[in-house]
Amino acid sequence: MARSNGQSMDGDVYYPSDEVIEQATLKDWDAVSARALKDPQAFWAAEAEELEWFQKWDKVLDDSNKPFFKWFVGAKTNIVHNAIDRHLKTYRKNKLALIWESEDGKLHQTYSYYAMNREVNRMANIIKAMGVVKGDRVTIYMGRVPEIVFAMLACAKIGAVHSVVFGGFSVDALSCRNKDSHSKLVITMDGSYNNGKVVELKRTVDEALKRCPSVENVIVVKRVGHEVPMELSRDHWYHDMLALPIANGKCPTEVMDAEDPLYILYTSGSTGKPKAIVHTHGGYMVGTYTTLKYVFDVKEEDRWWCAADPGWVTGHSYIVYGPMLNGVTSFMFEGGPMYPYPNRWWQCVERYGITILYTAPTAIRGLMRFGEAWPNKHDLSSLRLLGSVGEPINPEAWKWYYRVIGKEKCPIMDTWWQTETGMFMITPTPTMPLKPGSGTRPFFGQEAEIVDDHGNPVPDGNEGYLVLKNPWPSMLRTIYGDPDRYV
Secondary structure, eight states: OOBTTSOEEETTEEEOBHHHHHHOSOOOHHHHHHHHHHOHHHHHHHHHTTSOOSBOOSEEEEOTTTTSOEEEETOEEOHHHHHTGGGGGSGGGGSEEEEEEOTTSOOEEEEEHHHHHHHHHHHHHHHHHTTOOTTOEEEEEOOSSHHHHHHHHHHHHHTOEEEEOOTTOOHHHHHHHHHHHTOSEEEEESOEEETTEEEOHHHHHHHHGGGOTTOOEEEEEOSSOOOOOOOTTTEEEHHHHHTSGGGOSOOOOOOEETTSEEEEEEOOOTTSSOOEEEEEHHHHHHHHHHHHHHHSOOOTTOEEEEOSOTTSHHHIIIIIIHHHHTTOEEEEESSOTTSSSTTHHHHHHHHHTOOEEEEOHHHHHHHHTTOSHHHHTSOOTTOOEEEEOSSOOOHHHHHHIIIIISTTOOOEEEOBOOTTTOSOOBOOOTTSOBOTTOOOSBOTTOOEEEEOTTSOBOOTTOOOEEEEOSOOTTSOOOBTTOHHHHO
């Protein structure tokens, strides 16, 4: 429903303005949804056709061995070919792929798609020189710096399987994930910054590797510049490796089967042993590309900021892969929202002309405590869309976010999904009516239901289990090393 006098709140329902509807690429959600539900495979095949494949699929979906679904069976591709290589043949070659700012604001770095290709090639050549081959696992334990993006893409480019471990995790957590994945290489940093303090990443790696015999080499990126132990023959400074001839030259992008693993990402372990979720090159690529395109209606001129950590699935899907698959300019900030002052994020929005901000309710509630004066110091008029992820957003936080940050003109995309899904699953799009605290509807081609212990739908207003009824391309394929646990 449109309102000619601008966006409005009707009770607890938000309606998009005529301007929002006019700017939106997708105007008829119902038509696309009906088409996708009628023939989900045709919908996903059409989306996949927008990307490049070395060899097309023989079958869109193989559901003969449920729940081990396979998508784009027989197809050959590589997610890096679509995230970087294909853009180099177009005007996007010199478009900014990544903007980065340090926590203290003293360092600023930018990388075009051309420069991103150069850095990923160099990192990939170095990783290969460490003896890593297609199918090997590589653990990445880093902070929010450009090199974590290079490392993930470099692994994918050569067919290695990256396993990113959040840089705030303990020795035990890192050690367990390393051992479970049988990683051959670890990529880390001397340290990272968190609220002005140094996080000792390299020393944590040293302790963890005392229990990880599979690791043969460690690449260390210099960030904080303090002295750290370096084990002879095992540990290698990244900047030293960059100066060697092995880093130079083009690294070929490996041809991967659509079902070849792209990465392992461990769940938090809040309900037991962390699960090693496996995502693949083909289906995950199509899912993240499509969802970002529709849900946030990304456009060529957008400056996208997903204020998550690359170590979580949000960072994988919507800092690294989704934006680059769409040829978008992405912003990465090293720090948090409230250090040294609670206007740090708003400085970045103003400085870089951020058009879409995607963050978590916890951050929004934390910023609310400091009032409206801090964001009101800054020009936030570049923003056109906002997003929420990671947990339910309470209506009070939703309304503050909408009113104070979005200036009552930015629809809020409240997304529900998780590590296992790989992509947005229940989410609005910009032209839909929105209710604060509600994730609205399932994404195209999906049906959701609340059921009881016996799988029967529960009456409206009753609690139960949320189930997704249809397979989708970016769904997890298995639990690494433990397929029985997946079933």
